[in-house]
Amino acid sequence: xxxxxxxxxxxxxxxxxxxxxxxxxxxxxxxxxxxxxxxxxxxxxxxxxxxxxxxxxxxxxxxxxxxxxxxxxxxxxxxxxxxxxxxxxxxxxxxxxxxxxxxxxxxxxxxxxxxxxxxxxxxxxxxxxxxxxxxxxxxxxxxxxxxxxxxxxxxxxxxxxxxxxxxxxxxxxxxxxxxxxxxxxxxxxxxxxxxxxxxxxxxxxxxxxxxxxxxxxxxxxxxxxxxxxxxxxxxxxxxxxxxxxxxxxxxxxxxxxxxxxxxxxxxxxxxxxxxxxxxxxxxxxxxxxxxxxxxxxxxxxxxxxxxxxxxxxxxxxxxxxxxxxxxxxxxxxxxxxxxxxxxxxxxxxxxxxxxx
Numbered sequence: 001x002x003x004x005x006x007x008x009x010x011x012x013x014x015x016x017x018x019x020x021x022x023x024x025x026x027x028x029x030x031x032x033x034x035x036x037x038x039x040x041x042x043x044x045x046x047x048x049x050x051x052x053x054x055x056x057x058x059x060x061x062x063x064x065x066x067x068x069x070x071x072x073x074x075x076x077x078x079x080x081x082x083x084x085x086x087x088x089x090x091x092x093x094x095x096x097x098x099x100x101x102x103x104x105x106x107x108x109x110x111x112x113x114x115x116x117x118x119x120x121x122x123x124x125x126x127x128x129x130x131x132x133x134x135x136x137x138x139x140x141x142x143x144x145x146x147x148x149x150x151x152x153x154x155x156x157x158x159x160x161x162x163x164x165x166x167x168x169x170x171x172x173x174x175x176x177x178x179x180x181x182x183x184x185x186x187x188x189x190x191x192x193x194x195x196x197x198x199x200x201x202x203x204x205x206x207x208x209x210x211x212x213x214x215x216x217x218x219x220x221x222x223x224x225x226x227x228x229x230x231x232x233x234x235x236x237x238x239x240x241x242x243x244x245x246x247x248x249x250x251x252x253x254x255x256x257x258x259x260x261x262x263x264x265x266x267x268x269x270x271x272x273x274x275x276x277x278x279x280x281x282x283x284x285x286x287x288x289x290x291x292x293x294x295x296x297x298x299x300x301x302x303x304x305x306x307x308x309x310x311x312x313x314x315x316x317x318x319x320x321x322x323x324x325x326x327x328x329x330x331x332x333x334x335x336x337x338x339x340x341x342x343x344x345x346x347x348x349x350x351x352x353x354x355x356x
Contacts (some may be wrong), residue, residue: 008235013228016284023165023281026273030172037175043182044120049092052100053116059084060108068107069100077180082257086115117158126137132186139190140164144196151204158285159200162277166196170269192270195245199238199278206230207283223290227283235279242275 034040044051062078065087067077076091089100097117104112140160147156169187175183207230214226251269252264 008232010232010235011228012231012280013284013287014222016280016287019280019284023169023277026169027165027173030169030175033172033176037178040171040175041178041180041252042129043180043185044090044092045183046126046132046181047092048096048120049090050097050120051116051118052097052114053081054087054089054101054104055113055115056085056087056104056108057111058112060087062087064108065089065104068104072103072109073101074100079258082259123179126264128183132183135186136145136167136193137187139193147197147201147204150201151208154286154289155200155204155207155282157182158282158289159197159204161285162200162282163193163196165277165281166192166270166274169273170266173269174266179265181345184260185266188263188266188270192274195271196274196278199275200239200282202234202237202282203231206234224287227287229263231279231283238275238278242271245271 014262024153051126065078066076069078069089069091072095074091074093075097076089079090080086081088101112101114116313140163143163144156144160145161146240170189171181174185179185207227208224210230210233211223246268249264249268253261253268256264
């Protein structure tokens with residue numbers, strides 16, 4: 001198999017705090033961008049409105065079209081549509097498309113053809129917005145369920161957090177650039193979820209295989225070493241897959257035209273962020289959880305030294321002295337080696353002197 005990196009040995013898990021800080025900075029930037037824009041910028045698919053595709057007789061400056069629409073009191077979004085003569089106009093005002101076409105003909109002095117007209121009601125837009133949210137949420141929950149059953153709940157939760165991280169950062173970059181969220185972009189987000197989870201599954205599977213090789217892991221430092229080695233072993237595969245995907249997406253960005261530009265751009269950002277999270281975020285979250293549980297277990301475990309100090313600190317309660325009764329010792333007979341107990345010698349009686 002092609003190896004982009006020969007036997008890499010990077011301390012990825014050891015530097016996980018820097019990855020967490022970088023991810024947190026991107027999330028904060030995304031939140032600031034969404035707040036500064038007044039929320040997400042939804043397209044007419046979700047908010048309701050009108051879409052008119054026109055074609056002019058000769059190339060026209062897009063700024064001139066915007067100027068005519070502003071004079072009509074229409075805050076419209078105008079985009080070129082593949083050629084200098086084709087344009088798409090999106091607006092939310094209740095105005096007939098024929099009146100817009102007539103005004104453009106009069107002001108621009110060119111013939112304008114109406115190619116396509118679409119109208120989305122606000123009720124339909126809200127329904128689509130709800131369905132898009134439900135679709136992304138169900139996708140994340142199904143990913144969590146699959147990885148929990150296939151591997152472990154820790155890897156499942158870490159992967160889902162990383163997926164949320166990928167989608168939210170992509171959403172923040174989209175909002176920062178002033179791009180609209182349409183049905184096509186929601187499809188791109190679901191594609192990002194599927195793509196990112198693929199790399200997470202590869203890393204999780206390699207961790208499981210390496211854990212089986214060394215048997216049951218007890219110590220947390222062994223687990224950290226196994227996870228770091230597993231990331232390094234799959235690093236070439238992750239980078240090669242992402243680079244080949246990016247080459248295709250960059251080609252679509254350059255040659256695909258404005259129709260699918262936003263879709264390809266969302267996928268490009270998602271693949272870059274997803275590759276970063278599969279290397280630096282998913283496994284790092286699992287390791288951090290394992291170390292947290294280890295610290296919690298040690299904190300709640302009884303400490304022998306502390307118990308000894310507590311026992312020494314307790315005052316000793318005085319107890320009454322036990323009453324002692326004295327008993328006569330039984331007569332002990334001496335036994336000789338011959339087994340015969342010698343009789344004590346008889347005392348000689350003193351003879352009394354007779355008086356003369």
